[in-house]
Amino acid sequence: MGRWRDGRGELVVHGDRAPTTAPLTIPLEIATSYRARTKGLLGRDSLDGAILLSPANSVHTFRMRIPIDVAYLDRDLKVIAVHTMKPWRLGLPRLRSRHVLEAEAGVMAGWGVRVGVRVSVEGGG
Numbered sequence: 001m002g003r004w005r006d007g008r009g010e011l012v013v014h015g016d017r018a019p020t021t022a023p024l025t026i027p028l029e030i031a032t033s034y035r036a037r038t039k040g041l042l043g044r045d046s047l048d049g050a051i052l053l054s055p056a057n058s059v060h061t062f063r064m065r066i067p068i069d070v071a072y073l074d075r076d077l078k079v080i081a082v083h084t085m086k087p088w089r090l091g092l093p094r095l096r097s098r099h100v101l102e103a104e105a106g107v108m109a110g111w112g113v114r115v116g117v118r119v120s121v122e123g124g125g
Helices: 036-041 107-111
Strands: 005-014 024-029 050-053 067-071 078-085 099-104 117-125
Touching: 005 050, 024 117, 067 107, 099 107, 099 117
Parallel strands: 024 050
Antiparallel strands: 005 024, 005 117, 050 099, 067 078, 067 099
């Protein structure tokens, strides 16, 4: 896991959704290079889907225009923490975090992204 390149892919949210319900698939930007991770969501007013920063264990929202949801993922892509951050904030590093998902504030709860849920990434390799 985690052998992605900058580009596009899909985030697949697995979890405790109804057994008859297919996993949820969300458009995903993948940022693995230093330059792409550093830019992240800076300068944007919106985002279609989510962005994956890898490797990453913390984020900041300095110079961001919008509040964001941040999900910290461990090496197995299991969610270990989810927070909403307003612009101009500094998030504390998460020791077990290897990847960070960012999306517009409020959307992750609707996607079922919460502590304990596993996600996967398709494409971007």
